[in-house]
Amino acid sequence: MLQSLSIERTKTKKRQPAADQLGFGNYYTDHMFIMDYEAGRGWHSPRIIPYQPIVLDPAAKVFHYGQTIFEGLKAYKTEDGRVLLFRPRKNFERMNRSNERLSVPEVPVDDCIEAMKQLIAVDRDWIPTAPSTSLYVRPFIIATQPQLGVAPSTHYQFIVIMSPVGAYYSEGVNPVKIFVESEYVRSVKGGVGEAKTAGNYAAGLKAQELAKDKGYSQVLWLDGVHRKYIEEVGSMNVFFKINGTVHTPALNGSILDGVTRRSIIELLGHWNVPVVERPISIEELYEASRKGELEEAFGTGTAAVISPVGELNWQDDVLVINGGQTGELSKKLYDTLTGIQMGKLADPYDWMVEAVSAPVKA
Amino acid sequence: MLQSLSIERTKTKKRQPAADQLGFGNYYTDHMFIMDYEAGRGWHSPRIIPYQPIVLDPAAKVFHYGQTIFEGLKAYKTEDGRVLLFRPRKNFERMNRSNERLSVPEVPVDDCIEAMKQLIAVDRDWIPTAPSTSLYVRPFIIATQPQLGVAPSTHYQFIVIMSPVGAYYSEGVNPVKIFVESEYVRSVKGGVGEAKTAGNYAAGLKAQELAKDKGYSQVLWLDGVHRKYIEEVGSMNVFFKINGTVHTPALNGSILDGVTRRSIIELLGHWNVPVVERPISIEELYEASRKGELEEAFGTGTAAVISPVGELNWQDDVLVINGGQTGELSKKLYDTLTGIQMGKLADPYDWMVEAVSAPVKA
Known part of the structure; x- marks a missing residue:
């Protein structure tokens, strides 16, 4: 399919923001990738074009019934000029699991990775290199059929946009304060919590706003059935070091299967740090803290990588x-993971994929 | 705000479909209404313009985080040429409850109703008059800020599009077969089930597809906590006549507060038919059926009005x-409600609002 990839370069390059002005998701590069889907024809017309508005019929299903999936991953420029991606296959495999849940057609994983590499190559000058910066890559799919019956769309667009970013939290790698949410629920078993789809994020906004008003960066979601088991933190998975063992909520259908989450579990395994995936109740966590056994807590996600949690309010x-x-372990995980991602540390697990190889020395 | 409403009429009117070709949500009228929101400025620039594509930055929050709300209501043309709307205030009041839940700014209810009336007046020739047809009006709000942080948008568009429609189900007013869903869940208390937001509909597509494959028109959702209490049917609320009394699930935060649902409850009250809003378990329903006490079942919604349920599969x-x-009661409710809506029966409850008054006789 990608043999027919066309590339149209922009005639008016944008001015790039300064590294200290980036924030998260405020600026976009000069180009985007797009391909179309039509029932009976499949994905077609892959193209890299100048970054430009999307033009949709107002009846397009994405506006009404939320049939949309997204992914997020980061590209890093190494000191020797290569561009590295962190486990991109995991993202597109997860996109296909999300697609399955939301009745969106499967995407061709290899083609998606190759298209993304080519897009990154075109906009390689946009990748920031200051500490804690990277190029955030956002692939997403939207349902475009202009039809108001509640049914899966016959037409879709797969789009990749890219944004040079700084730290996700203004705290950077400093600990964040988290509010444990007791009223609102993000998702429940049997729902779409495991899928990276827009509705999950819309559902979380209200609680997040209320938490912010109280001085907390994010909410910690509890399960929707018992209202006691820990699910995830805002846009991150969450880990707790209790008495030398690291605990994280087991995947249960309503928790996102995070790529960073998986990588942390693998990394801890390689280090022989005991790690357990299981249901964790909020009472248990408070009890462990009272006994002096709760040593560290941190969130994991593509945007924030590792974000230590310094305070909970339940x-x-x-x-x-x-x-x-x-904490010491949080710091070591952050340093190791970002070190591997930036190409500063060895990559013994073959996590990094070269999007752009090193430029030939002049 | 609406003093500044501008109207730009199309220069190329579309050809209108034949009444028997309508289906649901396939054709759109010649014009649309749109207004913009900007934080600090509020809703502004209300305008009626030719029906046209929406142009959005690919980073617009609606594509990624699903911050979007919609409503649905119908306009009917009476035999004497008036155009009637069914309880439109209820829709915009509910839109504001949905807005509140999804951190979307409140809309001015009176202005929305007035804008909708003016739009209907402009496209009044599009209102079909054949039996079971009407003009479906779809107001919706989308978050347009091009920003990838997970936070409420600073910019929105409120849009109204209109579609001449026939019956929602191909069965028309004939009974539909419903599959009781045991694996997937639509919503849970603490979630957004009560809000008319895109994510709820995306979450239901998979189960609906599987039910269709088995020969069922829709799914009946059970609650996400106990997996036993009846919530709603696909895009309808649901009622059961058991032993002379009508029962419907009580609003619990995860069930849509349907305008047709409310109207049916009121109508039954006026008729002195006992009606109870309470939790109803699926076991209880099957037990009532075994005892020969389950007399009728029907769904209610704007799109389908009243849709009798002829079969359940649990x-x-x-x-x-x-x-x-x-059933007899389902038929009487359908005839009464559609009679009032079409202006063929008296409207003792002041439900109907005139969008366009009768043309002056020549």
Whole structure:
């Protein structure tokens, strides 16, 4: 399919923002990738074009019934000029699991990775190199059929846009304060919580706003059935180091199967740090803290990589973790993972994929 | 705000479809209404323009985080040439409840109704008059800020499009067969099930497809916590007549507060038919059927109005209701409600609002 990839380069390059002005998701590169899907024809017309608006019929299903999937991954420029991607296959494999759940057609994984590499190559000058910066890559699919019956769309667009980004949280790698949500629920078993689809994020906005008003960066979601088991933090999976063992909620259908989550579990395994995936109740966590056994907590995600959690608030019961400081293990995981991602450390697990090879020395 | 409403009429009118070709949501009228929102400025620039594509940055939040709300209501043309709307205030009041849940700014209810009336007046020739046809009006709001952080948008568009429609189900007012869903869940208390937002519909597509494959028109959703209490049917609320009393699931935060649902409850009250809003378990329903007490079942919604349910399938246990025929009460409710809506029956409850008054006789 990708043999027919066409590339149209922009005639008016945008001015690039300064590294300290980036923030997260505010600026977009000069180009985007797009391909179309039509029932009976499949994915077709792959093209790299100048970054430009999407033009859709107002009846397009994405506006009404939310049939949309996205992914997020980062590209890093190494000191020797190569561009590395972190486990991109995992993202497109997950996209296909999300697609399956939302009745969106499967995407060709190899073609998606290749298209993304070519797009990155075209906009390679956009990849920032300052500490904690990277090029955030956002592939997404939208349902475009202009039809108001509630049924899967016959037409879709797969699009990749890219944004040079700084740290996701203004705290950077400093610990964040998290509010444990008791009223609102993000997802429930049997729902779409495991899928990376727009509705999950819309459902979380209200609780997040209320938490922000109280001075917390994110919410920690509890399960929708018992309202006691820990699910995930805002846009991150979450880990707790209790008495030397690392615990993280087991995947249960309503928790996102994070690529960073998986990688952390694998990394801890390689280091012989015991790690357990299981249901974790919020009471248990508070109990462990009272016994002095809750040593560290951190969130994991593509946007934030590792984000230490310094404080939880559950029904006004404030729990300070590790004196509100970044824990030793959190720091080591952050340093190792970002080191591998930036190409500064060896990559013994073959996680990194070269999107652009090193330029030939002049 | 609406003092500044501008109207730009199309120069190329579309050809209108024949009444028997309509289906649901396939054709759109010549014009649309649109207004913009900007944080700090509020809703502004209301305008009626030729029906045309929406142009959005690919990073617009609606594509990624699903911050979008919609409503649906119908306009009917009476025999004397007036155009009637069914309880439009209820729709925009509900839109504001949905907005609140999804962190979308409130809309001005009176202005929305007035804008919709003016749009209907412009496209009044599009309102079909054949039996079971009407003009379906779809107001919706989309988040347009091009920003990838997970946070409420600073910019929105409120849009109204209109579609001449026939019956929602190919069965028309004949009974539909419904599959009781045991694996997938639509929503849960604490979630967004009560809001008319895109993600709820995306979450239901998979189960609906599987049910269709088995020969069922829709799914009946059970609650996400106990997996036993009846919530709603696909895009309808649901009622059961058991032993002379009408029962419908109580609003619990995960069920849509349907305008037709409310109207049916009121109508039954006026008729002195006992009606109870309460949790109803699926076991109880099957038990009532075994005892010969389940007399009728029907769904209610704007699109389908009243849709009799002739058969349920719960874990391969098939329950035929009223011999698979439309029940007497269902028929009476349908005739009364559509009679009032079409202006053929008196409107003792002041439900109908005139969008366009009768043309002056020549």
